[in-house]
Ligand SMILES: *[C@@H]1O[C@H](CO)[C@@H](O)[C@H](O)[C@H]1NC(C)=O
C-alpha cells in the first residue's frame with residue numbers, strides 16, 4: 052500500500068529522494084551495492100593492487116565492519132572476491148571499486164520502507180584520508196565512493212591519474228575545497244556524479260569540464276554554481292551528454308540575448324534534464340529549442356519561469372515527464388496543452404504532467420490524446436470551469452491532483468468510468484460537488500483520497516465502502532450531516548490519516564474497536580459527536596476531537612499510545628480531574644484541553660511531558676498552584692492556563708526554566724503576589740498576558756530584557772511546529788493559535804499570531820510608575836496596563852513605541868501631561884487614557900485629535916480637542932517643528948496594524964489542527980524547507996562525526 056502511494060507520487064518523490072536518503076533510515080548493511088564474485092577457487096588478485104586496496108581501507112573507519120572480507124589472512128587473499136571489488140576475468144586487474152551506497156537503486160526503496168527509524172541515518176564509512184596508493188589501480192574503470200564521509204577534506208589530485216575511469220561517483224561524500232579540476236584529466240569518463248559535496252570556487256569549471264568529451268551523465272547538484280554565468284555554454288560543450296542534473300545549484304538564467312545562447316550547439320543526445328531549484332527564467336527555453344527532440348524527462352520545477360511555453364515544445368515528441376511546477380507560468384492551460392500536442396502525430400508518450408503551483412487559468416481541456424498519462428498534477432493554479440468528462444476516458448491515470456483551484460460543477464461516475472488504475476485522487480479546495488449514485492461501484496481502489504471542501508453530503512458517501520486499501524482519507528468540510536455508518540471504521544485498519552472534521556457527523560462511536568496497524572492521525576473536530584472517547588482512538592498518534600459534544604472523563608488516556616504527539620480535546624463537555632497517569636506520553640508535543648469542565652488541581656505528573664511545546668488548559672475549573680514540576684517542560688513555547696481558578700504567586704521559575712516561551716497566558720485566574728523580575732528572562736516572549744488577576748507590586752524595570760519584544764518585525768506570521776521524527780510523507784505539524792482580547796474584543800489568532808507582540812497586565816493591583824524601560828519594547832503592537840493603581844507620569848519617550856497599534860492605560864492614577872511624543876505613534880488606532888489624572892492640553896496637530904473624547908474622559912484637568920473643554924493659553928503645549936514634518940509619515944507599524952485588522956477579521960475563526968501536507972499544497976516551498984533541513988542535517992552529521 053505504501054508502495055502504491057509512492058508510485059503514484061513518484062514525481063514528487065523523485066524530488067524528495069535525496070532528502071529522504073538522509074532523512075530516513077539508511078541501513079548500510081542492506082544498502083551497499085556489494086557483489087559477491089566467486090573466484091572459482093583460483094587466486095586472481097594482483098598483489099600490488101591488493102596492497103593498494105588494503106592501504107585504502109586503512110584510511111576508512113568501517114563502523115559496520117562492512118569490509119571484513121578485506122584482509123591479508125590466507126583465506127582472504129584473493130582481493131577479487133572482496134566486497135565491493137571486481138576484477139577483470141581476462142587480466143585479473145581490479146576494474147571496479149564500489150563502496151557506494153547510492154549505486155544501489157534498491158537502497159532507495161529500502162530506505163523508504165524503513166523510514167520509521169530515521170534516527171539511524173548515518174554514513175557507511177568515515178573517510179579519514181584517501182590513500183595515494185589508490186593510483187596503483189591503473190585499470191580501475193568504475194569508482195563509487197558515494198556516502199563515505201570525507202569530512203570536508205579536498206579531493207586528492209591523484210584521482211586525476213586514474214585515467215581509465217569511466218564511472219566516478221563521489222556523491223554525498225562531503226568533500227570540500229576547490230572544485231576538483233583534476234577530474235578533467237579523466238578524459239574517458241562517461242559518468243560523473245559530484246552532487247552533494249561542499250565544493251567551492253566553481254569558476255574553474257570551464258577549465259576542466261569540457262575535457263570530458265565522453266561524458267554522458269553529469270550530476271553536480273547542490274554545489275554552488277551561482278558564480279558560473281556561462282554554465283550552459285560549458286555543459287553544451289559535452290557532445291555526448293544524455294543526462295544532466297543540476298539540482299539546486301543556484302544557476303543563474305542565461306542572458307536571453309546572448310549570442311552564445313543562440314549559436315550554441317547543444318548536446319544532441321540529451322534525454323534527461325533536471326534543473327530544479329535554480330533561478331532560471333524563460334530564456335532557458337531558447338536553449339531547449341536547440342536540443343533535438345530526444346528529451347524524455349524535463350524538470351524545470353521551482354525556478355522563476357514566467358509566461359507561457361514556446362512553440363518549440365511541440366517537437367518534444369518523446370517527452371515522458373514534464374515538470375514545470377513551482378514557477379510563474381500564466382495564461383490559459385489549454386494553450387499550453389495545445390502547444391505540447393500540436394505537431395507530434397501521436398503525442399502519447401507523456402506520462403507525467405506537472406504544472407502545479409503556477410498561475411495557469413482557464414478550464415481543463417480534453418486530454419485524452421495523452422493516452423499514456425499516469426499523473427496529472429495541476430494543483431494550486433487558478434483553473435476554473437468544470438472538470439471535463441473526457442478525463443474518465445484515460446485508463447492509465449493513476450494520480451490526479453487538481454486541488455486548490457477554482458473548479459466548479461458536479462463530479463460524477465462519468466469522470467471515472469475507465470479509471471481503473473487510479474490510486475491517488477485529490478480535488479480539495481475547489482467549488483466541486485461530488486454526486487454519485489448511491490450504489491456506484493467505482494472501477495478503482497484508491498490509496499489516497501483527498502476531497503476536502505468538496506460537497507459530498509448530506510449523506511455519508513457510500514462508495515467509500517468499496518475502497519478498502521486507502522491509507523489517507525480527507526473528507527473534511529464536505530457538508531456531511533449524518534451518522535457515521537457502522538462499516539466505516541472497519542475500513543480503516545490500515546489508515547495513517549483520517550480527517551472528517553467540519554461536518555455534522557453525529558454519534559459514531561458505538562462499539563468502536565479498530566485494530567489500527569499504524570497509529571493513525573485522526574481528525575474529527577467540529578462535528579456533533581457525543582458520548583465518551585472510545586478507547587480505540589487512544590491508539591492514534593495524533594487525535595483531534597475538538598469542538599464536539601464529547602463527555603465523560605479522560606482516564607482513557609492512561610492507555611493511550613505512548614507515541615501520541617498531538618491531542619486536542621478542546622471545546623467539549625469533558626469533566627473530572629486530570630489523571631495522574633499521563634507520564635508515559637513523553638512524546639506529546641501538543642496538549643489542548645481548553646473549554647471543558649475539568650476540575651481539581653493540575654497533576655504534577657504533567658511535568659513529565661517534557662517534549663511538550665504547547666499546553667492549553669484554558670477555561671476550565673482548575674484550582675491550586677502551578678505545579679513546580681512544569682520546570683521540566685523546557686520545550687514549552689505556548690502555555691495558556693487562562694480562565695481557571697489557579698492561585699498562588701506567579702512562579703519565579705517560569706522565567707528561569709521555560710525560556711522558550713513565546714506565548715504565556717495566565718489571565719483571569721487568582722494569581723497573587725508580585726510580578727517576579729525573573730519574567731524578564733523570557734527573551735523569546737511575544738505575548739505576555741497576566742491580566743485579570745490580583746497581582747500587586749510594581750512593574751519590573753527589567754522589561755527591556757524581553758529581547759523579541761524589543762525588536763521590530765522579524766517574526767514569522769505563524770507559530771508552526773513540524774515533527775520531523777514522524778512519518779515523513781505525512782509531514783505532520785500544527786500551527787498554534789491563541790485567543791485574547793484585541794481592541795476590546797475577544798479574537799482567535801492563527802495566521803497572524805506571530806505578528807502579535809503584546810503585553811497585557813490589565814485588571815490587577817499594580818502600583819508605582821510605569822518604568823521608562825518599557826519604551827525600549829519597540830516591537831510592541833499592543834500594551835494594556837489599564838485598571839491598575841499605577842501612578843507617576845507617562846514616560847516621556849513613550850513615542851518610541853512606533854509599532855503600537857493599541858495603547859490602553861485607562862483607570863489608573865497616572866498624572867502629568869500627555870507626552871508630545873505619544874503623537875508620533877502614527878499607527879495607533881486604539882488609545883484609551885480615560886480615568887487618570889492627566890493634565891494640560893492634548894498635543895495637537897496629530898491624530899490624537901481623531902480619537903473619541905471618551906478615550907480621554909475622567910481626566911478633569913485635561914483640555915483641548917477632541918475634548919469640548921478649551922484650554923487657557925498658559926496650558927498650551929508647544930509643538931516642535933520636527934513633529935509637523937513627520938505628520939504625513941506612514942510607518943511600518945501602520946501597515947502592520949492594517950494587515951492585522953484585515954487578516955484577523957478574515958482568518959480569526961479558522962479551524963483547529965492543521966496537518967501540513969506541504970508536498971501537495973506548497974510543494975515548492977516545502978522542498979525549500981526540506982533542503983534547509985537537509986543542509987542542517989548534513990551539518991549535524993558532520994558534527995556528530997567531528
Ligand atoms: C568474464 O565473465 C563474464 C561473466 O562474469 C562472462 O560473461 C565472460 O564470458 C567472461 N570472460 C572471459 C574472457 O572469461
Ligand SMILES: *[C@@H]1O[C@H](CO)[C@@H](O)[C@H](O)[C@H]1NC(C)=O
Nearest residue numbers: 208209210211212233235236
Ligand atoms: C593532468 O593533466 C595535465 C596535463 O594535461 C598534467 O600536467 C597533470 O599532471 C595531470 N594531473 C594528474 C593528476 O595526472
Ligand SMILES: *[C@@H]1O[C@H](CO)[C@@H](O)[C@H](O)[C@H]1NC(C)=O
Nearest residue numbers: 268293294322323324347348
Ligand atoms: C538518464 O535519463 C534517462 C531518461 O530520463 C533515464 O531513463 C536513465 O535512467 C538515466 N540514466 C541514469 C544513469 O540515471
Ligand SMILES: *[C@@H]1O[C@H](CO)[C@@H](O)[C@H](O)[C@H]1NC(C)=O
Nearest residue numbers: 417418419420421439440441
Ligand atoms: C476528446 O478528444 C478526443 C480526441 O482526442 C475525441 O475523440 C473525444 O471525442 C473528445 N471528447 C470530448 C468530450 O470532446
Ligand SMILES: *[C@@H]1O[C@H](CO)[C@@H](O)[C@H](O)[C@H]1NC(C)=O
Nearest residue numbers: 177178179201202203996997
Ligand atoms: C573533521 O574535520 C574537522 C576539521 O574540519 C576535525 O576537527 C575533525 O576531527 C574531523 N573529524 C573526523 C572524524 O575526522
